[in-house]
Amino acid sequence: MRVLTKEEFLMEKIFLFKKIVQDAVFIHPTDTIYGIGCNAESEEAVKKVREIKQRQDNPFSVIAPSKDWIMENCEVDEKAEEWIDKLPGAYTLILKLKNKDCIAESVNLGMGTLGVRIPEHWFGKVIEEFGKPIVTTSANVTGGNFMTSVDDIDSAIKLKLDFAVYEGEKKASPSEIIDLSKKGITRKKR
Incomplete structure (x- = not known):
């Protein structure tokens, strides 16, 4: 696994975008914690993330390339629009997912809903430029501790990753989940 700084990633982003389209799996920073990411349109890439996470039966979320992407691909009522306006x-x-073809089926396991986010972070702007959604899930084996430093990554996981974008230790908590797929709003801290 190659470790890149923000500056290195930005200098090589066109090359790295091609790698992501070709099913690369990678660690990325956000405004909260580090995530494992891949092209959310690729069944093969999502399968690799499921193997790394040892997580076969829970859906993944995505970093959306834009608010417009969310509006085009998800069912958005007035309540959801208010929350989308709060992004990043x-x-x-x-x-609720409106366009099931916008992601690989294995992202949400055909559940009919999708977790979407746009981090308030430079990496969110990079995904906007990439123009495709990427899977985002905590950088750990399911049930394990969240990655706060590159030193935390299990050696078995490192072997399965193509690269990591590292910007130092992170001490934040995962994003708050706001479930807008049912009547009422359900909020959940992780």
Whole structure:
């Protein structure tokens, strides 16, 4: 696994975008914690993330490339629009999926909903430029501790990653989940 700084990633982003389209799996920073990411449109890439996470039966969230992408691909009522207007931010919004073809089926396991976020972080702007959603899930084996430093990454996981974008230790909590897919709003801290 190659470790890149923000500056190195930005200098090589066109090359790295191609790698992501070709099913690369990587660690990325956000405004909260580090995540494992991949092209959310690729079944093969999502399968790799599921193997790394040892997580077969829970859906993943995505970093959306824009608010417009969310509006085009998810069912958005007035309540959801209010939350979308708060993005970017440390929220993951659970919405009903309108366009099932916008992501690989294995992202949400055909559940009909999708967790979307736009981090308040330079990496969110990079995904906007990339123009495709990426899977985002905590950088750990399911049930394990969240990665706060590159030194925390399990050696078995390192072997399965193509690269990591590292910007130092992170001490934040995961994003807050706002479930807008049902009547009423359900908020959940993780």
